Amino acid sequence: MSDSVVQDLLPSPTPVRLLAEDGTTVEGCPTGYERPTVPQLLAAHRKMVIGRRFDAQATALTKQGRLAVYPSSHGQEACQIAAAEVLGPGDWLFPTYRDSVALVARGVDPVEVLTLLRGDWHCGYDPKAVRVAPQCTPLATQVLHATGLASAMRRKGENTAVLALIGDGATSEGDFHEALNFAAVFNAPVVFLVQNNGYAISVPLSKQSAAPSLAYKGIGYGVRSEQVDGNDTAAMLAVLGTAMDRARSGGGPFLVEAHTYRLEAHTNADDATRYRDQEEVRGWLAADPLPRLEKHLRDVGALTDEDVRAAQEEGERLAADLRQRMNADPHLDPMSLFDHVYAVPTPQLAEQRDLLATELKAQEG
Amino acid sequence: MAATSMAQALNAALRDALSENERVLVFGEDVGQLGGVFRITDGLTAQFGEQRCFDTPLAEAGIVGYAVGLAMGGFLPVVEMQFDAFAYPAFEQIASHVAKIRNRTRGALSIPMVIRVPYAGGIGGVEHHCDSSEVYYVATPGLKVVTPATPADAYTLLRAAIDDPDPVVFMEPKKLYWSKEDTELRYDSEPLGRAAIRRSGKDATLIAYGPSVPVAMQAAKVAAEDGLDLEVVDLRSLVPFDDETVTASVRRTGRCVVVQEAQGFAGFGAEVAARVQERCFHSLSAPVIRVGGFDIPYPPPMLEHSHLPGVDRVLDAVDRLQFSDEPDGRYLTGVRA
Ligand SMILES: Cc1ncc(C[n+]2csc(CCOP(=O)(O)OP(=O)(O)O)c2C)c(N)n1
Numbered sequence: 073m074s075d076s077v078v079q080d081l082l083p084s085p086t087p088v089r090l091l092a093e094d095g096t097t098v099e100g101c102p103t104g105y106e107r108p109t110v111p112q113l114l115a116a117h118r119k120m121v122i123g124r125r126f127d128a129q130a131t132a133l134t135k136q137g138r139l140a141v142y143p144s145s146h147g148q149e150a151c152q153i154a155a156a157e158v159l160g161p162g163d164w165l166f167p168t169y170r171d172s173v174a175l176v177a178r179g180v181d182p183v184e185v186l187t188l189l190r191g192d193w194h195c196g197y198d199p200k201a202v203r204v205a206p207q208c209t210p211l212a213t214q215v216l217h218a219t220g221l222a223s224a225m226r227r228k229g230e231n232t233a234v235l236a237l238i239g240d241g242a243t244s245e246g247d248f249h250e251a252l253n254f255a256a257v258f259n260a261p262v263v264f265l266v267q268n269n270g271y272a273i274s275v276p277l278s279k280q281s282a283a284p285s286l287a288y289k290g291i292g293y294g295v296r297s298e299q300v301d302g303n304d305t306a307a308m309l310a311v312l313g314t315a316m317d318r319a320r321s322g323g324g325p326f327l328v329e330a331h332t333y334r335l336e337a338h339t340n341a342d343d344a345t346r347y348r349d350q351e352e353v354r355g356w357l358a359a360d361p362l363p364r365l366e367k368h369l370r371d372v373g374a375l376t377d378e379d380v381r382a383a384q385e386e387g388e389r390l391a392a393d394l395r396q397r398m399n400a401d402p403h404l405d406p407m408s409l410f411d412h413v414y415a416v417p418t419p420q421l422a423e424q425r426d427l428l429a430t431e432l433k434a435q436e437g
Numbered sequence: 438m439a440a441t442s443m444a445q446a447l448n449a450a451l452r453d454a455l456s457e458n459e460r461v462l463v464f465g466e467d468v469g470q471l472g473g474v475f476r477i478t479d480g481l482t483a484q485f486g487e488q489r490c491f492d493t494p495l496a497e498a499g500i501v502g503y504a505v506g507l508a509m510g511g512f513l514p515v516v517e518m519q520f521d522a523f524a525y526p527a528f529e530q531i532a533s534h535v536a537k538i539r540n541r542t543r544g545a546l547s548i549p550m551v552i553r554v555p556y557a558g559g560i561g562g563v564e565h566h567c568d569s570s571e572v573y574y575v576a577t578p579g580l581k582v583v584t585p586a587t588p589a590d591a592y593t594l595l596r597a598a599i600d601d602p603d604p605v606v607f608m609e610p611k612k613l614y615w616s617k618e619d620t621e622l623r624y625d626s627e628p629l630g631r632a633a634i635r636r637s638g639k640d641a642t643l644i645a646y647g648p649s650v651p652v653a654m655q656a657a658k659v660a661a662e663d664g665l666d667l668e669v670v671d672l673r674s675l676v677p678f679d680d681e682t683v684t685a686s687v688r689r690t691g692r693c694v695v696v697q698e699a700q701g702f703a704g705f706g707a708e709v710a711a712r713v714q715e716r717c718f719h720s721l722s723a724p725v726i727r728v729g730g731f732d733i734p735y736p737p738p739m740l741e742h743s744h745l746p747g748v749d750r751v752l753d754a755v756d757r758l759q760f761s762d763e764p765d766g767r768y769l770t771g772v773r774a
């Protein structure tokens with residue numbers, strides 16, 4: 073490999089950043105990327121306000137016992153919103169359990185997003201209708217599916233791409249490495265976004281990897297990589313947008329590491345004080361992506377109080393609707409347990425379905 | 438009619454599926470130029486091109502996970518695991534996704550695919566090349582599991598597996614790859630799930646599948662010389678299971694031996710034996726007996742013949758089917774006569 077090829081594959085030595093923590097513009101945009109336009113940033117801001125309200129409502133519903141569990145993405149909204157904003161209608165998203173806000177931003181019905189966590193079914197939406205794969209729990213397994221689907225799109229001659237989301241801890245799983253390798257070998261139009269939020273439940277990144285940055289995991293597979301300030305919405309939109317464009321036009325896979333932080337515990341069931349101190353959390357509060365973007369847009373005179381209020385009201389409407397619909401008990405049909413194990417139930421399942429029907433009847437009587 | 442080996446029949450099934458359905462893709466380790474280590478994919482890349490039959494990087498989870506995505510995108514992957522034990526890295530993909538995506542999405546996403554696994558022993562293979570791994574797959578709802586015992590069935594069942602709307606683990610008894618039969622390869626769109634009676638008999642039923650079917654047939658032949666008329670049922674499809682054929686046979690004969698090459702403890706044969714006694718209790722004149730390999734890791738090549746259930750072990754079990762009214766001493770342990 074020539075030096076220039078190697079240089080092309082490597083990420084920049086420090087995370088790409090377009091907005092400083094105080095919202096001021098970082099001068100100069102690294103080559104290959106384009107600063108998002110003000111309307112793009114305004115759209116992202118609106119979705120971020122709504123997404124954060126959704127996240128808070130989901131957390132509240134969990135405390136009320138309406139959800140079995142909820143993994144919050146509070147603090148990671150620049151990643152969540154950018155992941156949805158860079159998708160075209162034909163593109164696919166492969167999310168994890170952490171990425172509910174990205175799904176809502178993609179336009180999936182919030183109640184259908186929460187079906188998994190409420191527990192009335194494993195996936196509440198039709199993946200094909202919204203072009204979002206089921207939120208994946210077995211770590212890193214979904215990035216292989218994303219790669220396969222990306223290859224399918226390319227074979228069919230579609231100018232579309234796939235965005236696969238994964239956490240920092242999950243980059244230690246073999247499937248992540250196999251996916252990078254397959255994606256490169258088959259030149260699949262897939263972008264891998266690692267949301268490095270510092271922890272895999274309790275385990276900090278330092279115990280997960282000795283790489284200079286997770287973005288350096290790309291070069292060994294021949295995958296172009298970048299690292300980004302994951303709390304900088306402008307940088308996230310710029311880098312992810314470029315990566316997706318490149319994939320759509322046949323340029324192959326792209327690995328993006330976003331440096332961000334999970335402000336909440338792993339889930340409501342986790343006690344984060346057992347493995348990190350409040351000082352660290354406070355430090356990251358200063359890097360909160362929402363005030364940063366808001367400050368920037370106000371500074372450039374693009375965002376008014378009216379805009380902010382309108383977005384907040386939209387968030388309240390979504391939250392009220394979510395509360396109302398989530399407080400109604402879901403319709404459960406035990407007989408449906410047998411419906412989709414196979415295209416047609418096996419004779420054995422048909423027998424067991426009859427058994428359950430008898431049990432249910434006896435319980436009624 | 439030409440003598441066809443099971444390997445040739447499988448090759449023909451892949452060839453015909455590739456030419457009839459352009460969504461079919463064949464991939465795995467060494468399946469391209471080389472034609473697979475068992476030559477099952479011989480000539481397919483030459484005929485259909487690199488796009489339809491291709492080598493992948495050497496990573497089994499990768500192969501199956503990549504197939505999941507291709508299937509989501511409308512393709513019909515037929516992937517090869519090089520050997521039984523080398524499919525284990527793919528097990529998470531198979532158990533957590535391949536088997537569950539239809540159910541997870543209430544049928545919105547289905548991922549029909551075929552995972553071909555050369556399995557079981559009897560070929561003098563060294564460690565990791567002879568596992569009877571079927572029990573892992575049959576215990577995973579959402580998968581269909583089939584295994585042929587004849588070249589004709591290898592063709593029919595593989596075509597049916599490729600046509601099936603659900604993911605199928607297709608277990609190929611590798612010791613039978615070179616077994617030949619005068620047969621015409623035919624596929625009449627018969628769905629998976631039917632067993633076949635390979636030999637009719639009235640005195641007892643031997644139930645076998647995959648590599649054990651020829652053993653059961655041979656045992657029946659030897660027994661016939663002793664005046665015992667044994668029926669042989671070849672299961673063909675482990676999931677779905679053909680209770681109907683099995684039950685009807687045992688009700689007719691009143692006696693049953695289940696033969697499997699796999700280790701016996703909690704093996705598939707235990708499921709078969711349990712189903713038979715649940716459904717045929719009043720027709721049974723003797724307990725259902727299981728014959729299998731021993732509960733040991735697969736032995737080294739020079740010792741495998743001691744492990745594998747052969748004709749003698751099967752006939753010994755038949756012997757214990759209480760054809761006489763004399764109590765069988767082997768069942769009277771601890772009882773003073
Ligand atoms: C294969 C697998 N092993 C373990 C788990 C249990 N688990 C769930 S989330 C998690 C931590 C993942 O951390 P990371 O990838 O950084 O994502 P984050 O939760 O921080 O978004 C673990 C260990 C799992 N879901 N899957």
Ligand SMILES: [Mg+2]
Nearest residue numbers: 239240271272
């Ligand atoms: Mg993490």
